[in-house]
Amino acid sequence: MLISSWLASLFCWLILLTPSFAGDGVKSESASFVGGKACAGCHADQTQVWASSHHAKAMQEATPANVEGDFANATLVHDGATTSFSRAGDAFMLRADGPDGVAHDYKVAYTFGVFPLQQYLIAFPGGRYQAFGAAWDSRPRDKGGQRWFSLYPSETIHPGDPLHWTGRDQTWNYQCAACHSTNLRKNYNLAADAYATTWTDLNVSCEACHGPGSSHIAWAAARKPESKDDRSAPRADHANADMGLTTSRAPAGEGLWRMNKDTGIAERAASPRSRELDICAPCHSRRKVIAEGPIGGPFLDSYLPALLESGLYHPDGQIDGEAFEYGSFIQSRMHRAGVVCSNCHEPHSLALRAQGNGLCAQCHLPAKFDAASHHHHTQGGEGAQCVNCHMPAKTYMVVDDRRDHSLRVPRPDLTLSIGSPNACNSCHAGKSPEWASQTVANWFPGGRQTRGHFGLALHAGRAGAADAERQLDQLITDAAQPDIARAAALALLPAYLSPQSDAAIKSSLADPSPLVRAAAPRALAVSPSAAMIEAMAPLLGDPVRAVRIEAARALAGADQQAMTPEQRNAFAAAYAELFAAEMIDAERPEAHLNLGLLETKLRRGDEADAQYQTALRLDPNFVPALVNLADLDRMRGMNGQGANLLRKAMAIEPSNADIKHSLGLALVRQKNYAEALPLLREASELAPGEARYAYVYAIAINSTGAHGQALNLLEQAHKRHPANRDILLALISISRETGDLAGALAHARELAALFPADAQIRMLVLDLEKRQPQ
Structure with a gap:
C-alpha cells in the first residue's frame, strides 16, 4: 500500500528545505534499482515537474512525440557533404557518409537532449550507439533556431578521424551514456571490442540522484496504515530515520540560512556537511571515472576531476573549454560559504528558484546589491542583472550558452596582466580593457583589483616566467585560495622543480583537501629523492581513492627495494586500484x-x-x-x-x-x-612552447661545431623560457667553451637568482668570477 499523501507532501517539503546530505549517509550495499515508475505513485508532484525537465528528456526513444528535428526531406550541406533527413512512417532516417566515406541510410534510434539543441543516436555493430555530427537547433526561429547545423562548423572531419560521427570520440556508450541514463552499465568486452550496455531508465530518473530505491519502497510498505482510520498519522520509525534512502539527509538546521544585516549576505545556520555536490558533480564536471562507487558517495572516491588546465580554463579560472560547472563552482566564495546546487536550482524541474535578480536576492539584500550604488548601471537594464557581471556566458556546441559558475567579481585588471577575459568588455566590446579597469577602480577604489589573484601564479606557471616556481609555491601553501587552484599549481610545478619547492610539496601531502593531496604526486620529480618518496608513501594508504591512485602513479618509477615491506604492500594495493581505474575505460x-x-x-x-x-x-x-x-x-x-x-x-x-x-x-x-x-x-x-625541443636542437647544432648558431638558438629559447634550468646551463657551458666568460657569468648569476639554495650554482658563480679578466 502507498504511503499517505501527508507523508509524501512532508517528504517533498523536506527536500526543498534541507537540500544537504549527511556526510556518512551513503548506504547502498543491499538496495537495488527499481526504475522511476516505482517512485511515481507516492511522489506524483515531483514526478510531474520532473517530466518536463531536461533530465526527463536527456535521452528518449526516437518517436514522433520526442523528435524535435525536421525530417520532412530536409537537407544540410556542410563542407561539400550533404546529409538528408527523412521519415518512413514512424521511423526517422538520415543519409550521410559512414565510416567508409560512402553515403548510407541510417535509422535514428534515440534522441539525445532537447534544448537548445537535440542530437540523434545511431545504432552500430558491437552494441555501439554513435552521436551524429549534425544537430537540430530547437530554439525559436526568431532566436536563430529551427534549423539543422554542424556541431563542427569550422572543421573538416573525415571518416577515420576520432571526431567523425562514426569515430570513437562520438561513441555514446563511453562518451555520454552514464550522465544521460540511470543505472547505466557499459558492459564492455575488450576481447570482442563490443558493448552489451544496459540501464534501468533511459533518461535521468529518480534513482540517478537518490540512489537505488528498493529499500525506500520497503520502508514505505512497512509503514502502511493498519486501518482506513489510521491514515492521518504515520507511525514513528526511529530505527529507520533515513526512510530507506541510500543517501540520507542532514539535520534540518544545516539547510537554513540567516541574513547578516551588516554585510547584507546570508550565512548558513550551521557548518555545511553537504553530500549534494557529490551527487551533482559526476555529471556536471570534466572528470575521469576511477571506480563505480555508490551514488552520493565521496566524489573523489569515484572520479578524478580535471584541474584548471590550459584549454579548459583561463589562468584566473574562468571557463574556456567545455569544463561544465563543478570546477568553476568549487572556486567560488559561494561554495566556501556552504551554498549547494539546489539553493539556486529546483532539483526536480531544474528551474531556477527565482527569476532575474530575485535568485541572488535569496542571499544578497537587494537594498545593498540590486542598487545602482553597487552595479553602476541603469536599474532594471541588462547591465544591472547580477549574472551578466558575475556569471558571464560562453557558447558551446554552436548554440548552447552556459554561464560560468565561479560567480566571480569582474577583474579587467587581470585582462591587462594575464589576458583573461572580463565581463565588462564582453558587453562593452568597443571599449578597451584599460578603460574597463580604470572604471572599476573608480567605482571601487579599494576593490579586488587592489589584491592578488591565484591566476597570476597559474599564468606565470603556464608562461614559464622567471619567478614561476616562487609564485606556484606560495599559491600551493595558501589555504585561503580555492583548492582546485592550489592543485593546479602543483600540476604546473614540475617544469620548475628545485629543492626550493620541497616544503610546498611536503605541506600539500598532508593538506586537509583531498583534491590538493591528489595533485601533490604530480609535483614529484621523475626520479624522486629517497626523502620525497618517504614523504609521499603515506598517500598510498590515504582514505580517498583518487589520492591513493595518483600516489601509485607517481611512485611507479621509484625503487621498490628502497621501500619498507609495509610501503611495498601499500603500493601494490594502490597500484591494483590504479590498474582497475584505467581499465574502466578499457575501450x-x-x-x-x-x-x-x-x-x-x-x-x-x-x-x-x-x-x-x-x-x-x-x-x-x-x-x-x-x-x-x-x-x-x-x-x-x-x-x-x-x-x-x-x-x-x-x-x-x-x-x-x-x-x-x-x-x-x-x-x-x-x-x-x-x-x-x-x-x-x-x-x-x-x-616553440616546448623548452626541451629547443634545448635538444641547440645542443645537437653545437655538437656539429656551429657554436654561434647554438648560442643564438639558446638565447631565443631563454627569452621564451627564462626559468628553464637546462637552457641556462647550456648557455653557461657553451659561452665558457667559446671564451665568452662575461656571458657565462651573466647567465650563471641569472641561474643563481632562480635557485638561491643550490650550493653547486653558487660555486659555479664564484668560479666564473675568479676567471674574469682583471
Whole structure:
C-alpha cells in the first residue's frame, strides 16, 4: 500500500528545505534499482515537474512525440557533404557518409537532449550507439533556431578521424551514456571490442540522484496504515530515520540560512556537511571515472576531476573549454560559504528558484546589491542583472550558452596582466580593457583589483616566467585560495622543480583537501629523492581513492627495494586500484597507453608491450602508442624497429612535433645526423612552447661545431623560457667553451637568482668570477 499523501507532501517539503546530505549517509550495499515508475505513485508532484525537465528528456526513444528535428526531406550541406533527413512512417532516417566515406541510410534510434539543441543516436555493430555530427537547433526561429547545423562548423572531419560521427570520440556508450541514463552499465568486452550496455531508465530518473530505491519502497510498505482510520498519522520509525534512502539527509538546521544585516549576505545556520555536490558533480564536471562507487558517495572516491588546465580554463579560472560547472563552482566564495546546487536550482524541474535578480536576492539584500550604488548601471537594464557581471556566458556546441559558475567579481585588471577575459568588455566590446579597469577602480577604489589573484601564479606557471616556481609555491601553501587552484599549481610545478619547492610539496601531502593531496604526486620529480618518496608513501594508504591512485602513479618509477615491506604492500594495493581505474575505460586506447607507461616505469617490458599492442589493436593509427612503443624498443636495444614505428607515426601525423623530436633523437643514436638535425629543428619550430625541443636542437647544432648558431638558438629559447634550468646551463657551458666568460657569468648569476639554495650554482658563480679578466 502507498504511503499517505501527508507523508509524501512532508517528504517533498523536506527536500526543498534541507537540500544537504549527511556526510556518512551513503548506504547502498543491499538496495537495488527499481526504475522511476516505482517512485511515481507516492511522489506524483515531483514526478510531474520532473517530466518536463531536461533530465526527463536527456535521452528518449526516437518517436514522433520526442523528435524535435525536421525530417520532412530536409537537407544540410556542410563542407561539400550533404546529409538528408527523412521519415518512413514512424521511423526517422538520415543519409550521410559512414565510416567508409560512402553515403548510407541510417535509422535514428534515440534522441539525445532537447534544448537548445537535440542530437540523434545511431545504432552500430558491437552494441555501439554513435552521436551524429549534425544537430537540430530547437530554439525559436526568431532566436536563430529551427534549423539543422554542424556541431563542427569550422572543421573538416573525415571518416577515420576520432571526431567523425562514426569515430570513437562520438561513441555514446563511453562518451555520454552514464550522465544521460540511470543505472547505466557499459558492459564492455575488450576481447570482442563490443558493448552489451544496459540501464534501468533511459533518461535521468529518480534513482540517478537518490540512489537505488528498493529499500525506500520497503520502508514505505512497512509503514502502511493498519486501518482506513489510521491514515492521518504515520507511525514513528526511529530505527529507520533515513526512510530507506541510500543517501540520507542532514539535520534540518544545516539547510537554513540567516541574513547578516551588516554585510547584507546570508550565512548558513550551521557548518555545511553537504553530500549534494557529490551527487551533482559526476555529471556536471570534466572528470575521469576511477571506480563505480555508490551514488552520493565521496566524489573523489569515484572520479578524478580535471584541474584548471590550459584549454579548459583561463589562468584566473574562468571557463574556456567545455569544463561544465563543478570546477568553476568549487572556486567560488559561494561554495566556501556552504551554498549547494539546489539553493539556486529546483532539483526536480531544474528551474531556477527565482527569476532575474530575485535568485541572488535569496542571499544578497537587494537594498545593498540590486542598487545602482553597487552595479553602476541603469536599474532594471541588462547591465544591472547580477549574472551578466558575475556569471558571464560562453557558447558551446554552436548554440548552447552556459554561464560560468565561479560567480566571480569582474577583474579587467587581470585582462591587462594575464589576458583573461572580463565581463565588462564582453558587453562593452568597443571599449578597451584599460578603460574597463580604470572604471572599476573608480567605482571601487579599494576593490579586488587592489589584491592578488591565484591566476597570476597559474599564468606565470603556464608562461614559464622567471619567478614561476616562487609564485606556484606560495599559491600551493595558501589555504585561503580555492583548492582546485592550489592543485593546479602543483600540476604546473614540475617544469620548475628545485629543492626550493620541497616544503610546498611536503605541506600539500598532508593538506586537509583531498583534491590538493591528489595533485601533490604530480609535483614529484621523475626520479624522486629517497626523502620525497618517504614523504609521499603515506598517500598510498590515504582514505580517498583518487589520492591513493595518483600516489601509485607517481611512485611507479621509484625503487621498490628502497621501500619498507609495509610501503611495498601499500603500493601494490594502490597500484591494483590504479590498474582497475584505467581499465574502466578499457575501450579507449588512451587507457592502455597509460598502463603501458606504468608498466614501463615498473620495468616490465613485456607487459608494457602488450598494453601498447592492445591500444594499437583498438586504433592502428593511435600515434601516442606508436611513439611510446618506439621508446620501449629503444630501451630494449631495438633502435631500428623503433625508428620504423616513428616513421609510421609521422606518416599519420606529419606535423606532430613530438614525433619529429623522437625520430630525430632515434636517428642521432644511429649517428644519422644529416636526417636527424632537420627533424629536431622542425620539432622546435612546430612547438616553440616546448623548452626541451629547443634545448635538444641547440645542443645537437653545437655538437656539429656551429657554436654561434647554438648560442643564438639558446638565447631565443631563454627569452621564451627564462626559468628553464637546462637552457641556462647550456648557455653557461657553451659561452665558457667559446671564451665568452662575461656571458657565462651573466647567465650563471641569472641561474643563481632562480635557485638561491643550490650550493653547486653558487660555486659555479664564484668560479666564473675568479676567471674574469682583471
